């Protein structure tokens with residue numbers, strides 16, 4: 001018999017992958033009490049920080065690898081995933097073959113329709129400012145990659161969503177020429 005779902009029926013559920021210290025998920029959950037927010041974090045210290053700030057009825061944090069945890073959700077059960085500045089192991093162009101299977105699983109777990117908001121960044125290898133050619137080429141690669149994984153690109157824009165705040169976002173915002181960020185609004 002399959003394991004019972006940990007996702008309550010008839011509720012919107014949003015999952016943040018690699019939530020760090022949890023400040024983003026806390027603010028999203030506060031502003032959207034009808035939705036259940038689940039944050040996943042592998043690092044014990046980051047997880048402990050996130051757990052200590054979660055006092056809302058609609059926000060939960062899980063300690064572990066999102067690769068293991070996402071695989072346990074039923075297919076077509078999650079309304080949205082959010083990934084803000086994933087580690088290179090889950091977005092670096094050179095490691096694409098390693099991380100592709102994970103985003104296929106993310107797609108499978110999303111409802112149809114469902115949404116995946118990805119905020120990621122490009123830097124220059126020599127830490128010089130990122131020129132428009134490099135930025136445009138990278139954008140095309142991102143779009144084509146996620147399309148090839150079955151996602152539609154509903155929107156994309158340079159920079160993170162303005163209302164988002166996280167530890168890494170707040171650091172990266174301080175160096176906008178050398179760390180150029182992109183938000184992809186992906187849909188199933």
Ligand SMILES: C[S@@+](CC[C@H](N)C(=O)[O-])C[C@H]1O[C@@H](n2cnc3c(N)ncnc32)[C@H](O)[C@@H]1O
Pocket residue numbers: 017018019020021040041042043046064065066067083084085086087166167168169
């Ligand atoms: C660059 S940080 C970004 C953290 C946060 N989203 C922010 O914007 O401040 C990436 C985070 O993903 C976490 N992480 C990396 N691999 C993970 C995995 N397989 N499962 C869960 N969390 C993971 C790291 O521990 C780290 O906290």
